[in-house]
Amino acid sequence: MSTATHHQTTELDRVVIRFAGDSGDGMQLTGTQFTSVSSLFGNDTATLPDFPAEIRAPAGTLAGVSAFQVHISDHDILTPGDSPSVLVAMNPAALKTNVDAVAPGGTLIVNIDAFDERALDKADYRSNPLTDGSLASYTVYEVPMTSLTLEVGKEAGVKPRDAERSKNFFALGLVSWLYSRPVEPTLEWIGKRFATTPLVQDANTRAFKAGYNFGETAELFESNYQVRPATLDPGVYTNVTGNTALAWGLIAAAHQAHLPLFLGSYPITPASDILHELSKHKQFGVRTMQAEDEIAGIGAAIGAAFGGSLGVTTTSGPGADLKAESVGMAISLELPLIVIDIQRGGPSTGLPTKTEQSDLLHAMFGRHGEAPLPIVAAMTPSHCFDTALEAVRIAVKYRTPVILLSDGYLANGAEPWRLPDVATLPDLHVEFATEANHAEDDGEPVFWPYLRDEQTLARPWAIPGTPGLEHRIGALEKEDGSGNVSYDPVNHEHMVHLRARKVAGIADDIAALEVDDTDGVGGAPVLVLGWGSTFGAIAAAVRRVRARGLKVAHAQLVHLNPFPSNLGEVVRAYDKVLVPEANLGQLAKLVRAEYLVDAKTLSKVQGVPFRAAEIEAAVLDMLGVDPTVTPAEEEVAS
Amino acid sequence: MTDTTVPVTTRKDWTSDQEVRWCPGCGDYSILAALQMLLPDLGVRRENTVFLSGIGCAARLPYYMNTYGMHSIHGRAPAIATGLAVTRPDLDVWVITGDGDALSIGGNHLIHALRRNVNLTILLFNNQIYGLTKGQYSPTSEQGKVTKSTPFGSLDRPFNPVSLALGAEATFVARTHDMDRKHMQEVFRRAHDHKGASFVEIYQNCNVFNDGAFEKITGRDVRTENLIPLVHGEPIRFGAEGQRGVVLDPDGRLRIVEVAEVGEDALLVHDERRDEPGLAFQLSRLARGPFEPTPIGVFRAVDGPEYGEAMNQQLLEANEKKGPGDLAALLTSGGTWTVEN
Numbered sequence: 014m015s016t017a018t019h020h021q022t023t024e025l026d027r028v029v030i031r032f033a034g035d036s037g038d039g040m041q042l043t044g045t046q047f048t049s050v051s052s053l054f055g056n057d058t059a060t061l062p063d064f065p066a067e068i069r070a071p072a073g074t075l076a077g078v079s080a081f082q083v084h085i086s087d088h089d090i091l092t093p094g095d096s097p098s099v100l101v102a103m104n105p106a107a108l109k110t111n112v113d114a115v116a117p118g119g120t121l122i123v124n125i126d127a128f129d130e131r132a133l134d135k136a137d138y139r140s141n142p143l144t145d146g147s148l149a150s151y152t153v154y155e156v157p158m159t160s161l162t163l164e165v166g167k168e169a170g171v172k173p174r175d176a177e178r179s180k181n182f183f184a185l186g187l188v189s190w191l192y193s194r195p196v197e198p199t200l201e202w203i204g205k206r207f208a209t210t211p212l213v214q215d216a217n218t219r220a221f222k223a224g225y226n227f228g229e230t231a232e233l234f235e236s237n238y239q240v241r242p243a244t245l246d247p248g249v250y251t252n253v254t255g256n257t258a259l260a261w262g263l264i265a266a267a268h269q270a271h272l273p274l275f276l277g278s279y280p281i282t283p284a285s286d287i288l289h290e291l292s293k294h295k296q297f298g299v300r301t302m303q304a305e306d307e308i309a310g311i312g313a314a315i316g317a318a319f320g321g322s323l324g325v326t327t328t329s330g331p332g333a334d335l336k337a338e339s340v341g342m343a344i345s346l347e348l349p350l351i352v353i354d355i356q357r358g359g360p361s362t363g364l365p366t367k368t369e370q371s372d373l374l375h376a377m378f379g380r381h382g383e384a385p386l387p388i389v390a391a392m393t394p395s396h397c398f399d400t401a402l403e404a405v406r407i408a409v410k411y412r413t414p415v416i417l418l419s420d421g422y423l424a425n426g427a428e429p430w431r432l433p434d435v436a437t438l439p440d441l442h443v444e445f446a447t448e449a450n451h452a453e454d455d456g457e458p459v460f461w462p463y464l465r466d467e468q469t470l471a472r473p474w475a476i477p478g479t480p481g482l483e484h485r486i487g488a489l490e491k492e493d494g495s496g497n498v499s500y501d502p503v504n505h506e507h508m509v510h511l512r513a514r515k516v517a518g519i520a521d522d523i524a525a526l527e528v529d530d531t532d533g534v535g536g537a538p539v540l541v542l543g544w545g546s547t548f549g550a551i552a553a554a555v556r557r558v559r560a561r562g563l564k565v566a567h568a569q570l571v572h573l574n575p576f577p578s579n580l581g582e583v584v585r586a587y588d589k590v591l592v593p594e595a596n597l598g599q600l601a602k603l604v605r606a607e608y609l610v611d612a613k614t615l616s617k618v619q620g621v622p623f624r625a626a627e628i629e630a631a632v633l634d635m636l637g638v639d640p641t642v643t644p645a646e647e648e649v650a651s
Numbered sequence: 652m653t654d655t656t657v658p659v660t661t662r663k664d665w666t667s668d669q670e671v672r673w674c675p676g677c678g679d680y681s682i683l684a685a686l687q688m689l690l691p692d693l694g695v696r697r698e699n700t701v702f703l704s705g706i707g708c709a710a711r712l713p714y715y716m717n718t719y720g721m722h723s724i725h726g727r728a729p730a731i732a733t734g735l736a737v738t739r740p741d742l743d744v745w746v747i748t749g750d751g752d753a754l755s756i757g758g759n760h761l762i763h764a765l766r767r768n769v770n771l772t773i774l775l776f777n778n779q780i781y782g783l784t785k786g787q788y789s790p791t792s793e794q795g796k797v798t799k800s801t802p803f804g805s806l807d808r809p810f811n812p813v814s815l816a817l818g819a820e821a822t823f824v825a826r827t828h829d830m831d832r833k834h835m836q837e838v839f840r841r842a843h844d845h846k847g848a849s850f851v852e853i854y855q856n857c858n859v860f861n862d863g864a865f866e867k868i869t870g871r872d873v874r875t876e877n878l879i880p881l882v883h884g885e886p887i888r889f890g891a892e893g894q895r896g897v898v899l900d901p902d903g904r905l906r907i908v909e910v911a912e913v914g915e916d917a918l919l920v921h922d923e924r925r926d927e928p929g930l931a932f933q934l935s936r937l938a939r940g941p942f943e944p945t946p947i948g949v950f951r952a953v954d955g956p957e958y959g960e961a962m963n964q965q966l967l968e969a970n971e972k973k974g975p976g977d978l979a980a981l982l983t984s985g986g987t988w989t990v991e992n
Contacts, residue, residue: 321739488723
C-alpha cells in the first residue's frame with residue numbers, strides 16, 4: 014500500500030459519517046468495522062445503525078436502504094451526531110433517503126456506477142441528482158466503486174457477480190484513507206472474518222486496498238483528515254452494544270448472586286441478540302431456552318426462579334403485551350424475575366427495527382389489578398451492563414419481578430466502554446430459607462412462605478429440595494404470613510397495600526437522583542429531566558446551551574419505579590421542567606401526577622433518537638432565547 | 652428419582668392441612684386419593700416433589716399435597732414446569748391439568764413440552780366440560796354438546812387427548828379412569844418412572860356439569876365389555892371371557908372382532924415400545940368417543956433424549972472445553988485497547 018502522500022492532512026475535532034446502501038450491501042458490517050478501528054485508534058465513538066425490518070427488500074428500492082452512522086471524535090461525545098458531515102451512498106436510493114440528513118456544506122461520496130437510469134427510476138428520481146444541480150450545497154465525489162471493485166475481483170479470480178459484493182470494502186478503504194485510519198486492524202479483521210472462504214477474503218482485501226489507494230492516488234480529494242485520539246479516562250476499553258452489555262450484565266449479576274442464570278425467550282427484534290449472546294456462554298452455567306412463544310419464555314423463567322435460578326425473559330413491545338399476565342403472577346408469587354423490554358415503535362407490530370420509549374406506562378400499569386413492580390432503564394449502551402446488575406439486585410433482594418427498559422437505539426448502538434474491575438462488582442449474594450420460621454399454636458415449627466422480612470417486606474425464598482419447607486404458592490390471593498388461599502376482604506386490602514408498600518420502599522434503597530446544575534440544585538431556570546436513552550442527546554444539548562453562557566440543569570432517571578426519593582424535591586426546585594421523551598409524554602404524565610409539577614413534554618416519535626439540536630432548541634425556547642443568536646453548533650461538543 | 656434411603660411415609664405424610672374443596676362426588680377425589688396413596692411407594696422424598704398446575708378444578712390439587720407446589724395461571728403449567736425441570740433435574744415435577752387448561756388455553760405449551768421430552772409427569776383430568784366456570788363445553792366435549800355457551804349445540808370437533816399427545820410424539824402416553832384406583836396407580840407409577848415427558852389422560856367424572864360422561868365405558872356393569880386393556884406384549888382382547896379382540900386388517904385399519912371368529916393368533920399384539928407412533932395413534936382412535944369399546948393403559952413408552960439432560964450436557968461440555976466462566980475474560984472477549992494516564 015502506498016504511503017507517500019502529496020495530499021495535505023486537515024485536523025478535525027470530530028466527524029459524523031453515514032454509510033448507506035442496499036440491505037445486501039454490507040453497510041452495517043462496514044460501519045461496525047470503521048467504528049472498531051476508530052475506537053482502537055483512540056477516538057471516542059458513538060453509533061446509530063438504521064436498517065429496515067425486511068431482511069432483503071427488493072434491491073435498489075427506497076425501502077431496502079440500510080444505513081450506519083458513526084460519530085468519531087478527539088474528545089468525549091454523547092451521541093451519534095445530529096447530522097452526518099459525510100454520506101457514503103452506494104446507490105441512488107441510499108442517497109435519496111439520507112441526503113436530507115446531511116449538514117449543508119457536507120460531503121457526499123457516491124458510487125457513480127450505481128447511478129444508471131434503472132436505479133434512478135427505482136429510487137423515484139425523476140432526474141439524475143448528480144447532474145440536475147439539486148446537490149449544489151454539498152461537495153460531491155463521484156467514485157466508480159463497483160467497476161474498480163470488479164477490476165480487483167478479476168485479479169483475485171472471483172466471478173463478476175461475486176466480486177461486486179466486495180464494494181463495501183472498497184468504500185471502507187476509501188473512507189479509511191479519507192480519515193487517516195490505520196489499515197492493519199481492518200486487514201487483520203478481514204483475514205479472520207473470512208478465513209474459511211479464502212477467495213472472498215482475498216477479494217475483500219483487494220477491494221479494501223483499492224479503495225484506500227484510490228483516495229491516495231486519484232486527484233479527487235484535496236485533503237484527507239485526521240481526528241486525533243480522545244483524552245478518555247485511563248483504563249481498558251472495549252466497544253460494546255447495548256444488547257451485548259445487557260447480556261454480559263446478566264451473566265455478571267448471576268455470578269455475583271451465586272445463582273445459575275436461566276433465560277426463557279422467544280425471538281423478537283430488537284431483543285434477540287441478548288438470547289444469541291447468552292446462548293454462547295454456557296460455561297458460566299447459563300441455560301437458554303428458545304421457548305414456543307413469549308408466554309412460555311416468561312413461564313419457564315418463573316419456573317426456574319421457583320427452583321432457585323435467576324430467571325430472565327427478554328422481549329420487545331408485542332412480547333411484553335403477551336407476558337403481562339405472567340408478570341402479574343410473578344408479582345403475586347413474589348419471586349425474583351427479570352423482564353427485559355427492548356422498546357421499539359408501536360402500537361402492535363409497529364416499527365420492529367426503530368427505536369421508541371413508549372412502553373414506560375405499559376411497564377408501570379400494563380397488568381390488571383393493583384400490580385406494582387420496580388422499573389429501571391438504561392441510559393447508554395454500556396450502561397446496560399450496570400442496569401442489569403441493578404435490576405438483579407432489586408429482584409433478588411425484594412423477591413419481585415423487575416422490568417428493565419432498553420430500546421432499539423441502545424440495543425444496536427455501540428460506544429467505547431471503560432471496563433469495570435470485576436472484583437469491584439456489587440455482592441448480590443442471596444440466602445435461601447433453610448428453616449421453619451413460625452410456630453403453630455401447638456408449638457409445632459412450620460414454614461410460612463409469606464412471612465416477611467420486616468425491613469424489606471420480602472418473603473423468604475425457599476426452594477424445592479429443602480426438607481421441612483414444603484409449601485404451595487399460587488396466583489390466587491393469599492393470607493399474609495401463611496400464604497394460604499384467602500378471599501377475606503380485609504386481608505386482600507392489606508395485601509394490596511403491602512405489595513405496593515414493598516415496591517415503594519425500594520426508594521430508600523436506591524441512589525438519590527443526581528442533578529447536573531453548575532449552580533447547585535435549583536440554580537438554573539430550566540431542568541431537563543430525561544429517562545433512559547435520551548441521556549446522550551440531553552447532555553449534549555445542555556453543553557450547547559451552556560456554551561452560549563446560559564444556565565440549564567439536567568437529571569436522568571434510571572429508576573422509574575419507585576422514583577428516587579428526592580425527585581419531588583428536585584423537580585419542585587425549578588421554575589420550568591422539560592421532559593424530552595420518544596413517546597407522547599409518558600414520564601411527564603407520571604411526574605405531573607406524582608408531584609403536581611407543570612412538567613412540559615418534548616416529544617419525538619420518528620423511530621430515531623433525539624438530536625441534541627432539537628433539545629437545545631426546546632431549552633432555548635423555554636429560556637426565551639433566540640436560537641439564531643450566539644455560537645454555531647460546530648463550536649460545541651455534542 | 653428412586654432413592655433407597657428415603658424415609659418410610661404414609662398417605663398422611665403426603666396430605667397437606669388444606670381442606671379439599673371439590674364438589675362432593677367429584678371424580679377428582681378418587682384421583683387425589685390414588686396419588687396420595689401411591690406416593691409413599693414411589694421411593695421419593697416429599698421435598699424433592701413438586702406439583703404444578705394451571706387453572707380449573709383439577710388445578711387445585713397441588714394445595715392438597717404436602718410437597719412443594721404452585722397453582723399458576725391458565726394453561727401455563729407445562730411452560731413453568733419446563734423451566735423448573737430443566738434447571739432442577741433432581742426434582743420430580745408433576746403437572747396437574749384439565750381438558751380446558753391443557754388443550755384449549757395451554758395447548759401450545761402442552762405439545763411443546765411433549766415434543767421436547769421434558770422430564771415431567773403430566774396428568775390430564777378430562778371431564779369433557781368446563782367445571783370451574785360452571786358448565787361451558789370444552790375442547791374434548793362431543794360435537795353438538797348443549798351447554799350454557801352452546802344452547803344450540805357445540806360446533807367444534809373434539810380433541811382426542813391421547814391422539815394429540817401421540818401426534819406430538821410424546822414418549823410416554825397412557826389413559827386411565829377415575830373409577831379404578833389400581834389401574835390409575837399402575838399407570839401413574841409407570842408415568843412417574845418414565846424418563847422424559849409422560850402424558851396420562853384420566854377420564855374423570857364431573858358429577859355437577861357433565862355427570863355420566865364416561866358411564867357407558869367405566870360403569871361397573873359395563874366396564875369389562877367396554878374397556879380394552881392394553882398390555883405390552885399381549886394380544887389385545889377384552890370382555891368378561893376375553894372373547895373380543897383387535898386385529899390389524901390388511902388394509903391397515905384396526906377392527907374389533909370376536910376372537911372365536913378369527914382365532915387368537917390373528918389378534919394384534921400390543922407393543923408400547925414401537926418407536927413409530929402410528930399404530931398407537933390408530934389404537935387411540937379405535938373408539939369414536941367414550942361410548943364404545945375404548946383402549947386404556949399405556950399406548951406408548953419409548954426411550955428418547957430428555958430435554959433437560961441434553962441442556963445440562965451442553966453446559967458440562969462448554970465447561971470442559973472452555974473452563975469455568977471467567978468474567979474478566981468475557982468482558983475483554985470483543986477486543987480491547989488501553990488508554991494510558
